[in-house]
Amino acid sequence: MSSRFLVNSGGSPIKCVGLTLLLLSGCETGARPSAPGAQSTPVAPATPVAAAEPIYRGVVDTALAPAGRNLTTIDPRAAKYYDNPEAVKVGKFLFSSMNCAGCHTNGGGGMAPSLLDNQWIYGGRLEQIHQTLVEGRPNGMPAWGGVLPDDQLWNLAAYVRSMSLPETLAAQGSGNPSQSPAPVPRAVDADTGWAAPAGTTNDYSETLKGPDGPQ
């Protein structure tokens, strides 16, 4: 199994209240996936596993976290493409030579969506963009997994992630955008969980507290 599907299950204990009909593997306690046929038997108490043992969770594309959990996935393979000026440079070359620009132009889109606006249908973290490149997407994005070496897909992901960075946009001048891509800071992809939108004035401290205290 690819390491990008492995997630450290450490963290706060979770509640499975109201979730007994769901697969055990969805519970934070890190249960192993149910055996075939397990659905027909009463739900057994989850078997705890060592905190260090990773569980399968895929690359998570949603901020909606059932039972108040943070589902952020961390793919260790992404690490070396952050803060990496070479990665975005190589990615820029590939973006043109593999005809990405044919649909996305210089990030402004056309046949395919804009990449300049920091709006991501399938997630904008490096590992999510990488996953989109590998798997393709149903509304017209081709699947490049196996077509290009994985390292090149990560470089492409870094360039795509860079396009909407303020630093890259600021470098546009009067010409085409995305010509001087800034390296992708690790911090932009950190997941801080749910937060009040910037510029709102309500006190969200109570909102942020779950039934059992802050997450």
Added chain:
Amino acid sequence: MQTSSVNGRSVTAFLVSAMLAPLPTFAQSVPAPVPQSEVFTREQIGHALAKPTPDVGRAAPSSANAPRDDGQWSMPSKNYAATRFSSLTEISPTTAKKLQPVFTFSLAVNKGQEAAPIVVGNTMYIVTAYPNIVYALDLTRPGAPLKWRFSPQPVPASQGVACCDVVNRGGTVSDGKFIFTTLDGQVIAIDVNTGRSVWRTQLGNINKGESITMAPLVAKGRVYVGNSGGELGVRGWLTALDEKDGKVVWRAYNAGPDADVLISSQFKPFYSGDKGTDLGVTTWPTDAWKIGGSTAWGWVNYDAELDSIYYGSGNPGPWNAEQRPGDNKWTAGMFSRDPATGQARWFYQFSPHDEHDYDGVNEQILLDMPFAGKMQKVMVHPDRNGYLYVINRSTGQVLSADPYGPVNSTKGVDLATGRPIINPEKETKVGVQVRNICPTASGAKDWNPSSFSPRTGLLYIPHENMCMDWMNVAVSYIAGTPYVGADVHMKPGPGGNRGVLTAWDPVRRRPAWEVKENFPVWSGTVVTAGDVVFYGTMDGWFKAANARTGAALWRFKVDSGIVGQPISYRGPDGHQYVAVLSGVGGWAGAVVSGPVDRRDGAAAIGMVSAMSDLPKYSTAGGTLYVFSLPR
């Protein structure tokens, strides 16, 4: 929480500061218009090469191809002559100002709506942009309620091979069936009474970059369909299906060996440059014809007088012409074929070795016209390359070619050879920004069809006034991805108005009048026996003009820009109605309907540069509007 800080730095603080920092502004404003001095005048080119003939009289529709109007509108072009002329007279220059909407209908699809509504048997049929839903509306009941709908569910990935929005140009009713195409390459016939499919035929393959957007032509028991994908290195074709069961009767490729192009002893092109063996192979670098475009995404005519079909072929691919030296037969030209066998009869190439994306797919209107003192059976064809061609439809000889919009990429058409005279200053090159090329890649006019009135003898041409900067870029072919190789930035043509409605006199070879529009006129036109011409604008006005003078008569603001084909029909109550779809989009409207960012002027293959202000004027939409006079 797994990651609350990175390198000891507060992530939240970083994110908030990034969000609050003022975004850089790019003020992607519409470029300045190209100066008038950059383009040739009509007198400098067209007329210098072929003096205006002293012809008098008037053009008339080819009568066998434009039968008496029954008040219906069964095909987008109205009739085989493609006059888009309605004989109804209730709406006139006197009464038009009283026009009012009588019903509307939401298409539930907010993409470019380029189709013509179809009216047969007191029912209106509409096919939407992707996902190509078909609606049947009952015109006999108040508010024209829905009779049925049909959802063909084209594969969503087909959106990824549609070059210029996910449009559809309409269906046709024939023999109790509504026949239309889907973006993912199907042709479907629906029973007009039940709304169920009679047959479905898969013709295109999205994994080769093929899609279908054109309106099929149905004639003499055959359905003619061509593919789209000239920006994805497809190999273009026209296919004839049996109208009864959808089975393929023949397919003619528009490039490749003669056997594939259906060229044999019947083929009698007028010009010597089109004579030879396997020109569809030898006028290309090795094997380049296999990925050379030459699609057939525009209009097909059937000529009942000469029993021929006519259609134009699309641009050669890639756009970077330096990668395909040669004339690139049979791209960017006009075919005449035998409808029974598909065998080619003649071909004429508007733009040999096209360097500017000048597809040859625009409409042709079949007329009988005085030329050089005698009546001739002709087609008139306003091409993307800026010339309005009058072509003898028996022989393929060009009788005249006059610029109807700004032109500087060529200096006229040499009528001895049929070839345009290339302006070397506007040839495209790798690594060089060639400035101010006119017309632009989308042409002095794109797909949106003209209409012709036998009462005025004028052709009502909806078109563009745009130019462009172009730099070739090396490009590799990867199946299913774009194969373009050009960095294009479009801009307004001389005067700054990006659109024009021109009433053109094909006999005297000059405009009778023109109406300037801010945005490209990307809708079709319809003209009526009441001497009213209707068209829509991309900023959302549906307009009526006097067909004799161009004077504005009436306008109505709809919900979104108009890029569709208006029609006029007689309702069940005997009164005249006018119908049009709103819903801005298509190539020119992609900056509104598409997932496009106007900070990138090259986006939508260069169109965004010229259209970046459209979002200030129109939002996306998709609505049927029907108008009539109050009673």
